[in-house]
Amino acid sequence: MLTIQEIQAQIIEDFSFLPEWDERYAYLIELGQKSPPMAEENRTEDNLVRGCQSLVWLARECHQGVVYLQADSDSLIVKGLAALLLQVFSGQPAEEVSQADLHFFETIGLNQHLSSQRTNGLLAMVNEIRSFAVQCVGEGS
Amino acid sequence: MTLDVQKIRADFPILHTRVYGKPLVYLDNAATTQKPQAVIDAIVDYYTRYNSNIHRAAHHLSNLATEAHEAARRTVQRHINAEHEYEIIFTRGTTEAINLVAYSFGEVFINPGDEVIFTMMDHHSNFVPWQMLCERRGANYHVVPFDENGDLRLDIYQNLLNSKTRLVAFNHVSNSLGTVNPAQEIIRMAHDAGAVVLVDAAQAVQHVDHDVRALDADFYAFSGHKIYGPTGIGVLYGKEKWLDAMPPYQGGGEMIERVTVEKTTYNKLPFKFEAGTPNIVGPIGMAAALDYLNALDFTEVRAHEDAVLAYARKKLLEIDGLKIYGNGKLHTSIVPFNIEGVHHYDLGTLLDTRGVAVRTGHHCTEPIMAALGVEGTVRASLALYNNFEDIDVLVESIHQALKILRR
Numbered sequence A: 001m002l003t004i005q006e007i008q009a010q011i012i013e014d015f016s017f018l019p020e021w022d023e024r025y026a027y028l029i030e031l032g033q034k035s036p037p038m039a040e041e042n043r044t045e046d047n048l049v050r051g052c053q054s055l056v057w058l059a060r061e062c063h064q065g066v067v068y069l070q071a072d073s074d075s076l077i078v079k080g081l082a083a084l085l086l087q088v089f090s091g092q093p094a095e096e097v098s099q100a101d102l103h104f105f106e107t108i109g110l111n112q113h114l115s116s117q118r119t120n121g122l123l124a125m126v127n128e129i130r131s132f133a134v135q136c137v138g139e140g141s
Numbered sequence B: 001m002t003l004d005v006q007k008i009r010a011d012f013p014i015l016h017t018r019v020y021g022k023p024l025v026y027l028d029n030a031a032t033t034q035k036p037q038a039v040i041d042a043i044v045d046y047y048t049r050y051n052s053n054i055h056r057a058a059h060h061l062s063n064l065a066t067e068a069h070e071a072a073r074r075t076v077q078r079h080i081n082a083e084h085e086y087e088i089i090f091t092r093g094t095t096e097a098i099n100l101v102a103y104s105f106g107e108v109f110i111n112p113g114d115e116v117i118f119t120m121m122d123h124h125s126n127f128v129p130w131q132m133l134c135e136r137r138g139a140n141y142h143v144v145p146f147d148e149n150g151d152l153r154l155d156i157y158q159n160l161l162n163s164k165t166r167l168v169a170f171n172h173v174s175n176s177l178g179t180v181n182p183a184q185e186i187i188r189m190a191h192d193a194g195a196v197v198l199v200d201a202a203q204a205v206q207h208v209d210h211d212v213r214a215l216d217a218d219f220y221a222f223s224g225h226k227i228y229g230p231t232g233i234g235v236l237y238g239k240e241k242w243l244d245a246m247p248p249y250q251g252g253g254e255m256i257e258r259v260t261v262e263k264t265t266y267n268k269l270p271f272k273f274e275a276g277t278p279n280i281v282g283p284i285g286m287a288a289a290l291d292y293l294n295a296l297d298f299t300e301v302r303a304h305e306d307a308v309l310a311y312a313r314k315k316l317l318e319i320d321g322l323k324i325y326g327n328g329k330l331h332t333s334i335v336p337f338n339i340e341g342v343h344h345y346d347l348g349t350l351l352d353t354r355g356v357a358v359r360t361g362h363h364c365t366e367p368i369m370a371a372l373g374v375e376g377t378v379r380a381s382l383a384l385y386n387n388f389e390d391i392d393v394l395v396e397s398i399h400q401a402l403k404i405l406r407r
């Protein structure tokens, strides 16, 4: 299994073949659409991360110190961004998730979507994942 | 004569920048407007030639700064036709102006059981301060709804008014719907019921009539940054009789007459409400913006804005599945819309990569979005420098974005 760093490197490489913004967003949207749909029972108020602009649902699970995630959003772009985030974090050891340096958004020029907590829930989602991972580390030991 | 838009565009340096390599098409003017060179120059000139604290020192620079700051007050006074220059209070913006009234007026005039009325189409800045006031003073509030076109239900408003109504607050122009409310009528009805009225003119001063005496507004609030001036400066106009009867909002320097250990007496208007070193350059920049506007013919400005607005509405409605929300009897400069099956954030993001700046989301008016049954909208809002080509680029960019979003 690839590490968080390796997955990020792969995403960066994938996007390097897409110089145009339209291509990037089209690809992102496709990623979101292809990602497994979120189980209906996970679309709960508890799992809702409310952004100012869009809604994100984030389901978290912790098994033996490993973090498993599902996500969905009413925005196609946010859903695509969330799918990238899940590629990087879901199935990874909680320890790694809690400490990982998340840099790929910036490298592929999509950092603006993380720029403000209030914008779209993505940053809030990253923060949720990280604090969940910290909890999960505790449970695993 | 028609407005020379080409010439006006040349006065706004930022309109010639590029974003993502594309020429900027700025359609987020309801959030904030761009600044003409004259405003930028006035600010630079202040800091270059005569920066100094005001109202206190006897030296030359302080005199220059004080004079410019107070001349700006008179420019604002003339612009909104206030009777006295001391009825113009400088604030941080519309929000602070409204909070000042909610606090200082509320302290004296709102008592347990009294009623305040505002509307479902008000900005959070003209909504939350009244909720807070009512909570603090044990008063009650009523919210006037709007109909499916985005017009206020004046019949319901009439029924809400009664002898307990102390204050009515409403926006002259709605930032989310673009509706121009019948301000004179709303104010007259409130006065007939014995209530005092605050007009949130944040979206009105730059687009519609703004004569506080013709309106007979008791309070009138707006922000410099939405009328081509700098941020961090706004205006509260209040009728002298109310301002006189209100206690200060904040204590500190500038607002005092005499201070002793036992008792402090307050400065006269407007300084009673301007504690501390004020934003000195703000009014100077805002006055430069007003001078810029006043050198133009306002009738021509309005005619131009209305023509571009009509063109935008027509062109946008030709897009399959597009719905415009503000369809009030009178509307101005603001087009809120959604496209069926398309999320506003997705559309806004893709427009951005084409250099088109619009606003998406709830526009600080969550109650409106709830009333419309949507999470948010895309909002294109115009200023005097927008032209027909801007609309063409917007529409073409939407078509391009839809190709990606509707695959």
Ligand SMILES: Cc1ncc(COP(=O)(O)O)c(C=O)c1O
Pocket: B030, B031, B092, B093, B094, B095, B096, B123, B125, B126, B171, B173, B174, B175, B200, B202, B203, B223
């Ligand atoms: C109608 C209305 N009222 C009040 C405000 C608040 O203005 P400011 O943020 O400048 O204080 C705005 C700004 O968006 C507005 O559109």
